[in-house]
Amino acid sequence: MLEACDITLGYRRGESVLRGISLQLAAGEWLGLSGASGAGKSTLGQVLAGHLAPRRGSLRLDGAALPRRGLHPVQWLPQVPELAVNPRWRIDRVLNEAWSPSAAQRRRFGIGDAWLERYPHELSGGELQRVVVLRGLAPGVRYLIADEISSMLDAITQAALWQALREEAEARNLGVLVIGHDAALLQRLCQRRVRLERGQLLASS
Amino acid sequence: MLEIRQLALDFLRYRGLWRRETVTCLHNVSLTLARGELHAVVGASGAGKSLMAQALIGLLPGNTRRRGELWLDGEPLDAARQAALRGKRLALIPQSLAALDPLVRSHRQVAWAAQRGGAAAPWAAAERAMAQLGLVGDSARRYPHQLSGGMARRVLLAMATAGDAEWLIADEPSVGLDPQHRDGVLDQLRRLADTGKGVLLITHDLRHALRVADRVTVFHAGTTLETAPARAFHGRGEALASDYARALWRALPDNDFARPAAREAAQLA
Numbered sequence: 001m002l003e004a005c006d007i008t009l010g011y012r013r014g015e016s017v018l019r020g021i022s023l024q025l026a027a028g029e030w031l032g033l034s035g036a037s038g039a040g041k042s043t044l045g046q047v048l049a050g051h052l053a054p055r056r057g058s059l060r061l062d063g064a065a066l067p068r069r070g071l072h073p074v075q076w077l078p079q080v081p082e083l084a085v086n087p088r089w090r091i092d093r094v095l096n097e098a099w100s101p102s103a104a105q106r107r108r109f110g111i112g113d114a115w116l117e118r119y120p121h122e123l124s125g126g127e128l129q130r131v132v133v134l135r136g137l138a139p140g141v142r143y144l145i146a147d148e149i150s151s152m153l154d155a156i157t158q159a160a161l162w163q164a165l166r167e168e169a170e171a172r173n174l175g176v177l178v179i180g181h182d183a184a185l186l187q188r189l190c191q192r193r194v195r196l197e198r199g200q201l202l203a204s205s
Numbered sequence: 206m207l208e209i210r211q212l213a214l215d216f217l218r219y220r221g222l223w224r225r226e227t228v229t230c231l232h233n234v235s236l237t238l239a240r241g242e243l244h245a246v247v248g249a250s251g252a253g254k255s256l257m258a259q260a261l262i263g264l265l266p267g268n269t270r271r272r273g274e275l276w277l278d279g280e281p282l283d284a285a286r287q288a289a290l291r292g293k294r295l296a297l298i299p300q301s302l303a304a305l306d307p308l309v310r311s312h313r314q315v316a317w318a319a320q321r322g323g324a325a326a327p328w329a330a331a332e333r334a335m336a337q338l339g340l341v342g343d344s345a346r347r348y349p350h351q352l353s354g355g356m357a358r359r360v361l362l363a364m365a366t367a368g369d370a371e372w373l374i375a376d377e378p379s380v381g382l383d384p385q386h387r388d389g390v391l392d393q394l395r396r397l398a399d400t401g402k403g404v405l406l407i408t409h410d411l412r413h414a415l416r417v418a419d420r421v422t423v424f425h426a427g428t429t430l431e432t433a434p435a436r437a438f439h440g441r442g443e444a445l446a447s448d449y450a451r452a453l454w455r456a457l458p459d460n461d462f463a464r465p466a467a468r469e470a471a472q473l474a
Contacts, residue, residue, distance in 0.1 A: 155411055
């Protein structure tokens with residue numbers, strides 16, 4: 001169980017984007033998070049993944065504090081993969097940075113063997129997104145924050161990416177927070193859905 | 206009527222120092238756009254949709270060779286005519302936000318576009334075009350880097366509409382917008398078509414394009430597979446002619462959300 005308790009964070013003095021947010025994500029659970037642009041969805045995602053430190057509040061994983069060093073068990077998958085890879089590294093090095101996915105895993109995510117020799121700019125956005133997602137699935141990762149990872153993909157590529165991720169998450173009992181605007185997609189993927197509005201979480205139908 | 210007939214594009218590139226090779230990126234691309242029509246072009250990224258837009262407006266990269274024909278109102282649309290009409294009767298709403306001048310406030314950029322398009326009172330025309338897209342007050346005075354992605358995209362749309370162009374090519378105008386602004390942009394394009402303009406909407410977002418489009422052309426691997434009325438995307442896609450179009454429709458989250466089976470995928474690739 002990943003628990004966030006009373007998370008408060010703002011970027012400017014006196015202004016809070018997140019106001020005392022509490023959230024629980026169980027192992028194996030898929031939770032949908034929606035909200036208008038600028039509502040703080042990505043900020044919350046980055047707090048959960050340890051990229052941002054909250055001004056107030058705490059994060060716990062199975063009742064214990066999250067590790068400060070080494071592999072973080074909560075991984076953030078970003079919306080724009082181009083900004084999450086080193087442009088001077090070949091795909092082979094990008095993909096194997098934290099762990100080495102097997103050839104079978106690469107195939108499940110539709111990553112071609114010929115891509116490994118290429119540089120990030122030589123892949124399309126959808127192709128690079130699959131590389132970035134698989135890179136984030138190192139053994140030891142228990143929760144994923146999928147921050148609009150499919151909004152720039154066509155429908156077929158989108159469905160293929162989510163299915164590969166769903167198989168992997170089921171096999172390893174990963175908890176997934178899906179951040180997105182697309183109500184139909186969140187409904188399809190997530191048993192439970194919440195909405196971020198004026199810094200607060202609301203249950204969403 | 207704007208017509209693309211059998212358009213093909215090759216990239217020339219060098220392999221090593223001396224060997225030159227051509228890479229075909231578009232072949233057999235054909236479609237027509239009528240006045241008053243909103244015609245959506247959908248397909249995966251990398252399928253060549255943006256190249257088609259650049260070919261239409263005559264702004265292809267230097268290392269491309271074009272074959273096939275472009276026609277506008279019964280006359281060939283050649284490079285000279287493209288240059289004369291560009292920004293006046295023929296407008297492109299580019300995909301990249303880098304198309305904005307970073308050193309100029311947004312209102313002034315829109316006014317310049319209105320002036321190029323022949324508006325009598327460019328400043329007022331710009332204000333009108335921006336107000337229609339919800340860009341009022343402070344946002345009109347901002348520089349591009351002070352705008353959110355969604356606002357910058359609406360500034361680009363205002364630039365294309367302020368000059369009263371008859372033909373609009375919108376390349377992914379709604380990407381990165383939240384539902385409210387996305388619907389606002391698509392509704393605005395629909396209104397422009399309803400006032401008699403021809404609008405070509407290039408997008409990967411089939412579902413939301415269907416709400417506003419009259420016809421949809423499906424693009425795959427550098428070619429136009431089929432053009433169908435928007436209502437053909439219905440049920441299990443029986444009315445669609447190509448397997449790829451049907452797979453694209455069925456893959457939507459509110460339909461089957463299914464990727465094609467391995468055997469089908471091999472045929473589609």
